[in-house]
Amino acid sequence: MQVPDFWQRGNGGLASLLLAPLGWLYGAAGAVVWATARPWKAPVPVICIGNLVAGGAGKTPVALDMGNRLIARGRTVHFLSRGYGGSEPGPLRVDPSVHTSAAVGDEPLLLARVAPTWVAAERADGCRAAVLAGAQVIIMDDGFQNPAVAKDLALIVVDGGYGFGNGRIMPAGPLRQSVASGLKRAQAVMVIGEDSGLDLPPSHPPIFKGSLRISPHNPDLAGQPVIAFAGIGRPQKFFETLMQMGCDLRARLSFADHHPYSAADLDRLRHQADQLNARLVTTEKDAVRLPPGFAGIVAIHVAWQDEAAIEALLDKVLKP
Numbered sequence: 001m002q003v004p005d006f007w008q009r010g011n012g013g014l015a016s017l018l019l020a021p022l023g024w025l026y027g028a029a030g031a032v033v034w035a036t037a038r039p040w041k042a043p044v045p046v047i048c049i050g051n052l053v054a055g056g057a058g059k060t061p062v063a064l065d066m067g068n069r070l071i072a073r074g075r076t077v078h079f080l081s082r083g084y085g086g087s088e089p090g091p092l093r094v095d096p097s098v099h100t101s102a103a104v105g106d107e108p109l110l111l112a113r114v115a116p117t118w119v120a121a122e123r124a125d126g127c128r129a130a131v132l133a134g135a136q137v138i139i140m141d142d143g144f145q146n147p148a149v150a151k152d153l154a155l156i157v158v159d160g161g162y163g164f165g166n167g168r169i170m171p172a173g174p175l176r177q178s179v180a181s182g183l184k185r186a187q188a189v190m191v192i193g194e195d196s197g198l199d200l201p202p203s204h205p206p207i208f209k210g211s212l213r214i215s216p217h218n219p220d221l222a223g224q225p226v227i228a229f230a231g232i233g234r235p236q237k238f239f240e241t242l243m244q245m246g247c248d249l250r251a252r253l254s255f256a257d258h259h260p261y262s263a264a265d266l267d268r269l270r271h272q273a274d275q276l277n278a279r280l281v282t283t284e285k286d287a288v289r290l291p292p293g294f295a296g297i298v299a300i301h302v303a304w305q306d307e308a309a310i311e312a313l314l315d316k317v318l319k320p
Helices: 013-036 059-072 104-109 122-132 179-184 237-245 261-274 307-318
Strands: 046-050 077-081 117-119 137-141 153-159 190-192 208-215 225-230 248-254 279-283 296-298 300-304
Touching: 013 117, 013 137, 059 077, 059 104, 059 137, 059 190, 059 300, 059 307, 077 104, 077 122, 077 153, 104 117, 104 137, 117 122, 122 137, 153 307, 208 237, 208 307, 225 237, 225 261, 237 248, 237 279, 237 296, 248 307, 300 307
Parallel strands: 046 137, 046 153, 077 117, 077 137, 153 190, 190 208, 225 248, 225 279, 279 296
Antiparallel strands: 208 300
16 A cells, blocks of 8 residues: 555645545444454453554564564464455465465565464454464454454554654544544554654553664675665655665665565566666565565564563563
């Protein structure tokens, strides 16, 4: 999905104003769904990593970080995803050696590198399959707005620079629901990146701050001519990361989030790399939608300001 310009923070204008009634209807429909829902309670803790806006906020890196922390504690972690962009309805356990992003989506392929991962259009069915397969903790990557499964710990991930956009509900803005209603169902807000001023209600969950850092095993790209391309929610964040690495950024190409790269796209990228005598570089999430070795990969991870507070947050959900 390509995010409209008028969704940005401080924007709106006529287009957003005209679409506002549709946003009210969208929000009202969501409220009715939650008011009538009867969530299924799993026999194991369920942690949901969600957000309030459409597009990338850093959910998957946070899910991976939480998964690694729980695995380090000796817990058997299973991830659960809707498998956005994939054709498989599930519940299906992801096998990176067999499944492609066209079948299961891109994010599940990244999660499956760390722990068993399930895709399921019906989240409760996915949870049941994970429990039967031995999961001691289930981490949902997205699904905060889905009431099918009761969450023991619901974390809202927010891009500090983007915030909640223009503050309106889709399609007038990026919000999937109002900020106030979303925060009532969350136990924590995870702000990723520099906080440029979040407009939060007076009563809000605890805030935890972190940033996306470059993983140490990345190739040394300092001073090298590169062409950066990304089909993620906020491509600009990736381009800024490359600038921080000291790359000679010859070109930057943005695609829609989860963009399925075609043969024509690959030919165009190769041609531009040849013309500019530069190396193609992309994200881990994009790489699973590309032929192996097509481009250099820049990996990132989450670094928290207060590691002890994150561990204490997990302690609460893991108590018997």
